[in-house]
Amino acid sequence: MTALLEVAGVSKRFRGLKAVSEVSFAVPQGGIVALIGPNGAGKTTTFNLIAGVFPPDEGRVMLQGRSITGLRPNQVCAAGIGRTFQIVKPFGDLSVEENVLVGALARERSVETARRQARAVLERLGLADQAARPARSLTLPDRKRLEVARALATRPTLLLLDEVLAGLRPTEVDRMAEVLRELNRREGLTILMIEHVMRAVMALSDHVVVLDHGEKIAEGTPAGIVADPRVIESYLGAEGI
Amino acid sequence: MTGRGILLLALAGALLLAAPLVADRYVLSVLTTVLWFAYVGQAWNVMMGFSGLLSLGHALYVGLGAYVAAALFVHFGIGPWLGLWAAMLAAVAAGSFIGFLSFRFGVRGVHFALLTIAFAEVARIGFDHIGWLGGSAGFFIPVAEEAGNDLANLRGSPVLFYYVALALVAGALALARALLHSRLGYQWLAVREEPDAAEASGVDLFRARMSAVVVSSALTALGGVFQAFYFNNLFPEQVFSMGRSIEIILPAIVGGIGTLFGPILGAFILTPLGELLTYLIEVTGYDLPGLKQLFYGVALVAIVVFRPEGVWPWLARRLGLARRPGETAVPPNREGTR
Known part of the structure; x- marks a missing residue:
């Protein structure tokens, strides 16, 4: 290897x-x-x-x-290289989907395409039903998953x-x-x-x-x-x- | 926005369009002032509300815009529609300089705010000594003949200025909304919320912050151009004053920082409140020095204490005008209160 x-x-x-x-x-x-x-x-x-x-x-x-x-x-x-933070750093006032959207926008100029990618990542990490909630309202386990989702969205x-x-x-x-x-x-x-x-x-x-x-x-x-x-x-x- | 929100916005727009038909000179002048503060509040909001950059010296951009356009008009006969480009350029240059100093050398938060005040103060004192622009004695644009409206030179009746101010507010609202739903807008919000995480997500912090300063200072300069041609006089002690900088940010704070309609609603609350106090003082004869400021201050404290996130988010929820993230079960139809 x-x-x-x-x-x-x-x-x-x-x-x-x-x-x-x-x-x-x-x-x-x-x-x-x-x-x-x-x-x-x-x-x-x-x-x-x-x-x-x-x-x-x-x-x-x-x-x-x-x-x-x-x-x-x-x-x-x-x-x-995508990374997560040990002390989670969600964009608190943004929705869960918008958090991941920001990650997707790292490689995607179109907001609509990036939003589709963000939804796919949320789906994959089991956060899809929380997509519209403000990130600060998530529980710690969900915030950790959101960290991973946002990092993954940067492909x-x-x-x-x-x-x-x-x-x-x-x-x-x-x-x-x-x-x-x-x-x-x-x-x-x-x-x-x-x-x-x-x-x-x-x-x-x-x-x-x-x-x-x-x-x-x-x-x-x-x-x-x-x-x-x-x-x-x-x-x-x-x-x- | 919800259907109800759109309906109310259309209604408010129609009322504002029709206002000159019924409003007298005084009411129209108050409304024009309201719109002016709504506009510059929106411009300031791009920096603080969208990108988390606290500017306490926005009078700098108002003043630069006003003086540049006025000087071009008075000394060279260049009309405001051409002059405004130079005005925006001057404000953007000043803003970029402050931004460059701050963002390259890690000046953040309160220290950034102090730097913005410092530059506005330097301009205030500096313009006091520029004889070519009237210095501290003031700079004057020949007063308009009210008989004919001359849109090309922005000379004319209060109604003309009212509609120009309304167009500015509508334009700024549309621009702010478009920006907020753009790639850059989402990056601004990310930088505002968590700069480290934004940077790790691929956002160039320097570029994101600089672009916010550029947009905000350019928009604010337009407000300065309007002010110069509306009032026809400019005094460094007024246009560049710390008090003016604070007046600019109050509507957004009261209405809701970072929201699209906050600065507009805030201006519609604060300016009439000030006028009402003046009226009450005149009627009752209780003219104690500073009474107006005191009332104003108390009203502000009340709003900040009871509605810290601003009046607009609360009102929008109460009246069902807009949804916050998470308040709808249907994700695609989620515009939030921004």
């Missing part, structure tokens, strides 16, 4: 504090890669470096062999998911996991996910990257990772699985 996304030795310091330190990993085309680690390990910072929220101090980010290092978030979106080749399963009930986790698996299998969507819900990580991902204190401490198959002593010590602990 060829790498769709290649993160090569990226580092980021905040006022002297190394949030991410020389992290490298690759996301193969069509894969589902999970990024795990304890709180403060630098997972979201790594995401933000990929998504263009801030440029890395060192290192490069390559998408399909082209450097996207230092691009603005809207340019990263145009390059083909990404790579989807970055920042803890979209956290805070959901087990049935909702299964439902979301099913949607993601289907997108991956049917449409070849590549996914890089930050996740704490180990059950979902084990079930969904085919490759796991573990961060701790801003450094990559391990990577491998889900089964290999949960057996890795370093990972158990720093993150999973005895009761983690």
Whole structure:
């Protein structure tokens, strides 16, 4: 498999504090890669470096062999990366459909065509019957789905998911996991996910990257990772699985 | 809008068209003022209501538009229909400069608002010292002969100005509505709601914000051109004043920021209220200094406290004029209150 996304030795310091330190990993085309680690390990910072929220101090980010290092978030979106936010950021006063419409307008100039695309995405994520409601009135699980819907509507080749399963009930986790698996299998969507819900990580991902204190401490198959002593010590602990 | 909303809009339009047939000079002048504030309120709303950019210095664009068109007319004999392009250009240039400074260097929120005030104040003081434009003594356009209406030079009777103001309001309403349902309009709303998420969804924040400033300042400049030719006099202390900037934003706040009809409704509430107070003070003879401002202030506080989202959204719901997202079971027929 060829790498769709290649993160090569990226580092980021905040006022002297190394949030991410020389992290490298690759996301193969069509894969589902999970990024795990304890709180403060630098997972979201790594995401933000990929998504263009801030440029890395060192290192490069390559998408399909082209450097996207230092691009603005809207340019990263145009390059083909869609993202969700850990703390959901819906356009509160807009309707659910309009939220997704904004995402669709990233690649579509006609509002009517974009609206049709938005409806299709809402249908797919089971939000169609909420389309006309203001986004701020949604429950947390629905807001998380809306995050995914809006990112999907930008028609990404790579989807970055920042803890979209956290805070959901087990049935909702299964439902979301099913949607993601289907997108991956049917449409070849590549996914890089930050996740704490180990059950979902084990079930969904085919490759796991573990961060701790801003450094990559391990990577491998889900089964290999949960057996890795370093990972158990720093993150999973005895009761983690 | 609902059927009832469209009916009411048509009725209001017809009444406004017919108003000069029955209204006397005084009423007509009040109505013209109402329409003027409705218009510039709509223009301001493009920035604050649609894109979340708080401008507290919109008098700058009114003043630039007014002075440029008036100067071209008085000094070079260039009529307002040509002059308005130069007026809009001047306002857009000023707005773009402020926008560029702010959006390139990360000036946001309150600090952006302060910057808009600063520029308006600089203009106010600066124009006081431009002798070519009359300085602080004022700049005057030769008063119109009321006998003949000259639309080409915007010289004529109050009725002419009334209809021009009405056309401005109708035009701005149509433009704002079209923008709001366009790709750019949705991107503006997204930027207003959550800039980070908008940017992650492919919106170029700089371009979106700049375009809002350009549209808003150009529209506001037209209001300035109208003002210059309607009142025939311009004083920097008035046109560029902080008080004028506040007067411009009040109709939209009272009527409903970010709504299409809010600025119009707000103007129809505030201006007549002010006139009524003047009338009451005259009739009762209780002319205490600042009494009018006090009443005005209390009325404002009441509206802001009891209808923080503005009067229009509340009225629209009560009278069934428009639907908010989520209030209808049929998604396709959902225009919201915007």
